[in-house]
Amino acid sequence: MTKAISRRKLITTGFAAAAGVSGLAATGLTMRRYGLIPPDHCGVYGPGETLTYAAQRLLTRHSLAREFPRSMISKRPFANEVAPPSDAFKRLHANRFADWRLAVDGMVARPLSVSLSDLRALPFRSQITEVACEEGWSYIAEWIGTPLGEVLNEAGLLPQARYLVYFSIDRNWWESIDLADALHPQTLLTWGMNDGDLPVPFGGPLRLRVPRQLGYKSVKYIVRLTATDSLKGFGKGLGSASPEAGYAWYAGI
Amino acid sequence: MGTSPLFTIPIPSSRDTVPTGYGFVMPDQNGWSRYLHFQTAWALVLTGLVYGLAGLWTGHFWKDLVPERRDRKWRAYWGRMAQYLRRAPPEASSYNVLQRTAYLGVIFVLFPLVIWTGLALSPAFDSAVPAAVNLLGGRQSARTLHFFVSGALVLFLLVHVAMVALSGFRNRMRGMISGRMVNPEAAVSEEERP
Numbered sequence: 507m508t509k510a511i512s513r514r515k516l517i518t519t520g521f522a523a524a525a526g527v528s529g530l531a532a533t534g535l536t537m538r539r540y541g542l543i544p545p546d547h548c549g550v551y552g553p554g555e556t557l558t559y560a561a562q563r564l565l566t567r568h569s570l571a572r573e574f575p576r577s578m579i580s581k582r583p584f585a586n587e588v589a590p591p592s593d594a595f596k597r598l599h600a601n602r603f604a605d606w607r608l609a610v611d612g613m614v615a616r617p618l619s620v621s622l623s624d625l626r627a628l629p630f631r632s633q634i635t636e637v638a639c640e641e642g643w644s645y646i647a648e649w650i651g652t653p654l655g656e657v658l659n660e661a662g663l664l665p666q667a668r669y670l671v672y673f674s675i676d677r678n679w680w681e682s683i684d685l686a687d688a689l690h691p692q693t694l695l696t697w698g699m700n701d702g703d704l705p706v707p708f709g710g711p712l713r714l715r716v717p718r719q720l721g722y723k724s725v726k727y728i729v730r731l732t733a734t735d736s737l738k739g740f741g742k743g744l745g746s747a748s749p750e751a752g753y754a755w756y757a758g759i
Numbered sequence: 760m761g762t763s764p765l766f767t768i769p770i771p772s773s774r775d776t777v778p779t780g781y782g783f784v785m786p787d788q789n790g791w792s793r794y795l796h797f798q799t800a801w802a803l804v805l806t807g808l809v810y811g812l813a814g815l816w817t818g819h820f821w822k823d824l825v826p827e828r829r830d831r832k833w834r835a836y837w838g839r840m841a842q843y844l845r846r847a848p849p850e851a852s853s854y855n856v857l858q859r860t861a862y863l864g865v866i867f868v869l870f871p872l873v874i875w876t877g878l879a880l881s882p883a884f885d886s887a888v889p890a891a892v893n894l895l896g897g898r899q900s901a902r903t904l905h906f907f908v909s910g911a912l913v914l915f916l917l918v919h920v921a922m923v924a925l926s927g928f929r930n931r932m933r934g935m936i937s938g939r940m941v942n943p944e945a946a947v948s949e950e951e952r953p
Binding site: 550551553555557558562565566569570571572636638641642717718719751752753759 | 772773774789790791793794795797798799800801802880881882883884885886887889892893898899902
């Protein structure tokens with residue numbers, strides 16, 4: 507025989523449930539406030555993805571990717587070449603990229619359009635870091651470039667900006683990162699590799715290297731940067747082309 | 760990259776950029792399987808924390824998993840193995856010394872190792888805790904270890920489930936879920952009833 511639920515039990519259970527629901531809602535709001543929710547937080551895999559991104563943001567906001575000694579640079583780095591570049595790219599290549607422009611727009615005080623030599627005139631940084639691909643392979647190389655933060659300083663990033671969206675010359679290839687990664691000192695608009703110009707198969711003339719995330723966030727052939735406070739208006743609103751293809755937006759794992 | 764591998768394992772890859780030596784490439788299902796992998800990793804870590812704390816709190820590890828005092832010598836292991844080989848009928852008691860050692864190994868060696876080697880593959884985690892990957896000898900060594908440790912866990916799972924099935928599946932499942940077991944002999948005769 508089942509016992510009827512007592513009034514006290516009903517009331518305590520009700521209070522507990524209400525406290526639980528409002529606790530979850532408050533947690534959600536707080537996490538949103540501190541930028542701990544990734545744009546691909548919906549769906550079956552949203553909880554895991556949100557936990558990963560939030561944990562990494564609390565733990566690794568300012569940490570530096572490991573830099574290696576020169577002797578550990580890979581002798582035969584793997585370019586992972588993409589589809590043959592477009593005709594527009596070939597024309598720019600024939601002119602040794604003298605006409606390559608990088609546009610900086612969105613939530614910036616002074617939208618810019620800079621050439622590669624303008625970019626090289628800014629303070630630059632060289633670092634020996636590892637590229638790790640989602641497929642499993644990895645290699646170590648020296649990367650030389652202008653910190654993305656320097657370019658955003660030049661353009662005058664507005665305080666309401668929260669993400670940086672970056673586009674390849676191939677329109678379907680675009681990614682975005684939060685400001686923790688965009689302003690990170692090791693995030694480089696890379697134009698040099700292993701003491702030379704960045705070769706085309708490795709993303710030359712300009713690749714955004716994000717060394718604390720997997721290789722697919724390091725988009726090749728960068729032509730445009732857009733600062734924004736929300737990723738909703740880009741593509742399907744999932745943050746970048748990767749989640750649209752089924753891959754995590756945050757690739758720091 | 761650029762270093763020839765120490766060994767190759769005949770499992771297909773999902774990309775033609777990953778050399779397997781025989782050219783077979785599986786359909787690419789990396790996206791959702793990665794999401795699933797990391798979500799289940801969280802499930803493992805969170806339930807593992809609860810299990811570990813509860814095990815310490817209730818004394819489960821000391822009472823039921825650390826080999827009993829009389830069994831803490833090699834002879835106890837040999838004796839138990841010989842008993843298995845002779846197919847002697849099991850006595851109804853708590854876990855024997857071989858089970859206890861296997862469980863301790865899985866709980867305190869394999870699971871911590873699989874979590875550590877997995878975390879070592881996270882470029883962001885490594886930037887905060889560089890020792891995680893450096894102590895394992897770098898990213899590719901960590902990947903190999905992660906693969907082998909997960910293999911060992913799968914092996915344990917297969918043997919474990921096989922033994923559960925062989926020793927009276929329904930009774931064991933009831934025991935796991937409700938904490939109550941029928942006397943093993945009675946359970947066997949119950950299952951053998953037509």
